[in-house]
Amino acid sequence: MRAQDFNLEGLTKRIPGTGDFISIDIDKCNGCERCIIICMKALWKKKGSKIYLVDDYQTKCLECAACYQVCDANAIKFQYPVGGTGIVIEQG
Amino acid sequence: MKEYDIVIVGGGPGGSTAAKEAAEKGLKTIFFERGRKPGEKNSSGCGLGPRIWREFDIMKELTPDKCPSIREGKAARNYFVNKNDIVAGYVMTRPTESVTYEPAKSWITMNIYRSEFDPWIAKFATDAGAELKTSTLIVDLLKEDGKVIGVVDEKGEKYKGFVIGADGVISMVARQSGLRKKWAHDQVTMCPQYDFSAPPEKIDDIMGDEALAVWWTSTCPASYQVFFHDGFHQGLGNWLSWWDASPLYYLNRIINLKYYQRLLRILEAKPRELQGHLLPWISYPYNTHTENVILIGDAGGFSCPLEAEGIYPAMVTGRIAVEVAADAITAGDTSRTALDIFDEKWKKTSVGEDFEDGEELSKIWQALPFSPQETMSWFVPMFMEAIGGIYDWSQPHSKRIRQIAGHIKMYFPKALPFIMKYVFPLVAKIFENELDKMMDPKQLMAVLPKLLQMLPQKKKKRGEK
Ligand SMILES: Cc1cc2nc3c(=O)[nH]c(=O)nc-3n(C[C@H](O)[C@H](O)[C@H](O)COP(=O)(O)OP(=O)(O)OC[C@H]3O[C@@H](n4cnc5c(N)ncnc54)[C@H](O)[C@@H]3O)c2cc1C
Ligand code: SF4
Ligand code: SF4
Numbered sequence: 001m002r003a004q005d006f007n008l009e010g011l012t013k014r015i016p017g018t019g020d021f022i023s024i025d026i027d028k029c030n031g032c033e034r035c036i037i038i039c040m041k042a043l044w045k046k047k048g049s050k051i052y053l054v055d056d057y058q059t060k061c062l063e064c065a066a067c068y069q070v071c072d073a074n075a076i077k078f079q080y081p082v083g084g085t086g087i088v089i090e091q092g
Numbered sequence: 093m094k095e096y097d098i099v100i101v102g103g104g105p106g107g108s109t110a111a112k113e114a115a116e117k118g119l120k121t122i123f124f125e126r127g128r129k130p131g132e133k134n135s136s137g138c139g140l141g142p143r144i145w146r147e148f149d150i151m152k153e154l155t156p157d158k159c160p161s162i163r164e165g166k167a168a169r170n171y172f173v174n175k176n177d178i179v180a181g182y183v184m185t186r187p188t189e190s191v192t193y194e195p196a197k198s199w200i201t202m203n204i205y206r207s208e209f210d211p212w213i214a215k216f217a218t219d220a221g222a223e224l225k226t227s228t229l230i231v232d233l234l235k236e237d238g239k240v241i242g243v244v245d246e247k248g249e250k251y252k253g254f255v256i257g258a259d260g261v262i263s264m265v266a267r268q269s270g271l272r273k274k275w276a277h278d279q280v281t282m283c284p285q286y287d288f289s290a291p292p293e294k295i296d297d298i299m300g301d302e303a304l305a306v307w308w309t310s311t312c313p314a315s316y317q318v319f320f321h322d323g324f325h326q327g328l329g330n331w332l333s334w335w336d337a338s339p340l341y342y343l344n345r346i347i348n349l350k351y352y353q354r355l356l357r358i359l360e361a362k363p364r365e366l367q368g369h370l371l372p373w374i375s376y377p378y379n380t381h382t383e384n385v386i387l388i389g390d391a392g393g394f395s396c397p398l399e400a401e402g403i404y405p406a407m408v409t410g411r412i413a414v415e416v417a418a419d420a421i422t423a424g425d426t427s428r429t430a431l432d433i434f435d436e437k438w439k440k441t442s443v444g445e446d447f448e449d450g451e452e453l454s455k456i457w458q459a460l461p462f463s464p465q466e467t468m469s470w471f472v473p474m475f476m477e478a479i480g481g482i483y484d485w486s487q488p489h490s491k492r493i494r495q496i497a498g499h500i501k502m503y504f505p506k507a508l509p510f511i512m513k514y515v516f517p518l519v520a521k522i523f524e525n526e527l528d529k530m531m532d533p534k535q536l537m538a539v540l541p542k543l544l545q546m547l548p549q550k551k552k553k554r555g556e557k
Binding site for chain 2: 001002003004006008011012015034037038039040041042062063064065066068069070072078079080081082083084086087088089090091092
């Protein structure tokens with residue numbers, strides 16, 4: 001089975017109820033696009049010159065915090081989701 | 093506000109070790125985990141190193157009946173993949189004759205899922221009397237006159253006590269205590285990882301006791317494969333400063349290697365989970381403590397500078413942090429200077445010894461398996477020429493050896509600067525030599541011509557006068 005045929009969404013279990021836990025401060029963003037490159041789930045996008053996080057990120061995010069770490073402009077705010085919610089790694 | 097002697101943020105191997113040691117000393121201890129149970133937010137390779145068995149008695153109790161995912165990594169396979177995505181060769185290794193103690197003589201790593209290991213180790217802490225609060229995110233530090241005196245959870249509940257930051261790579265404790273805002277791009281790696289399921293008997297039959305593999309490739313960062321009882325991980329990593337495309341793009345390239353596809357097929361492997369995790373990888377830990385606060389494990393950047401083994405260092409620093417905190421509490425002085433002894437103590441351990449050569453070790457690793465295009469693209473063919481060129485019936489053998497030697501010489505312009513820049517400094521450091529002496533042109537000239545003379549030359553024919 002080739003990697004492009006994996007059903008990625010079926011490969012992560014999660015408990016809903018995270019609330020918002022990532023946000024972007026557009027005024028601080030310098031458009032470097034590092035968040036777009038580093039996000040394994042491609043949850044960061046660009047429209048025109050504006051960088052944004054997809055609306056349904058709460059149900060797709062891996063909570064890796066790579067976007068937050070990579071943003072030198074400190075435009076990305078990140079806090080782990082509410083305790084007991086979010087991804088559940090069963091074979092980590 | 094609830095009062096404790098020791099408040100630990102994080103229920104990973106570091107936090108649990110600290111909690112166990114603190115409770116055993118009779119200290120009133122609480123540790124927090126944001127997951128519903130320890131381990132459910134964590135992803136590692138995950139191989140445990142034998143130094144843990146040497147230094148932590150509890151490891152004798154880690155058996156398959158308690159943690160069924162265990163598989164001993166008795167042997168490791170190293171695949172070398174060239175720039176055309178072909179497996180050019182592989183080398184299998186197991187613990188060598190110079191290894192000095194058990195269980196290191198028997199296996200390289202003990203492989204186990206974190207979802208089993210983390211709760212197992214946390215139970216020693218709760219059995220010893222530490223309180224574990226799960227499903228609880230710690231969001232801030234409690235401060236008084238600018239000084240940290242405890243922590244605050246997401247519901248606003250306050251817990252007072254000496255704070256141990258065992259909260260991993262994205263450490264709230266490090267940030268809020270002012271010890272570290274964020275890692276720099278060259279201090280932290282991003283690791284995408286798949287877990288595959290596979291029937292245990294297939295793994296036994298096909299892999300035998302080769303329960304580890306590293307795929308050294310010329311197009312992707314080195315990728316590791318770790319086998320468990322009924323499945324395996326395939327992952328890779330590189331510093332944040334490196335990526336030019338999604339980490340998943342590179343991992344998928346490994347999965348799509350023809351050789352790998354065959355392996356998936358015969359192992360009857362199926363993708364089971366996708367994980368992404370950061371891992372700090374620095375040359376030397378710094379800013380490890382401040383008044384009333386100590387950082388341990390990933391929060392302090394303690395994973396091994398060469399291969400980023402991080403569980404053992406988390407456990408060692410967890411144990412030492414508690415020793416230091418207990419003494420400081422008894423003495424009534426938990427100031428930053430009083431806690432400097434934490435650094436003195438970890439530096440004297442096996443973890444500290446690794447960091448003695450941290451700069452050189454992490455540099456060579458960065459320059460070799462993590463620089464696929466720049467280095468592995470010539471390293472793989474050069475290495476394979478050396479070990480693989482011999483088994484070849486295309487020419488008389490002496491002619492083949494001359495061909496091989498001539499071809500390897502072709503890589504010298506790339507290999508020699510690499511050796512001068514990365515290998516010599518490391519060798520000098522390890523053997524406590526002065527680099528200047530090793531690089532002394534006079535000494536080099538004394539050996540180099542001799543080495544060149546040793547290259548095969550045309551010899552007289554047998555029977556010729
Ligand atoms: C892909 C990968 C492969 C690896 N492979 C290996 C390997 O094979 N062998 C090895 O020895 N090491 C390996 N490592 C490194 C190892 O995983 C870490 O070094 C180790 O887990 C560090 O332990 P820790 O206790 O310091 O932190 P963690 O294990 O990260 O534990 C921190 C805990 O704190 C919790 N937490 C975090 N923030 C909060 C908060 N604010 N409130 C409450 N809880 C919180 C987390 O949920 C987590 O359970 C690997 C790492 C990665 C990413
Ligand atoms: S990494 Fe930060 S600065 Fe760069 S594009 Fe993303 S949000 Fe903007
Ligand atoms: S935390 Fe990881 S998965 Fe989630 S948006 Fe950021 S980079 Fe993407």
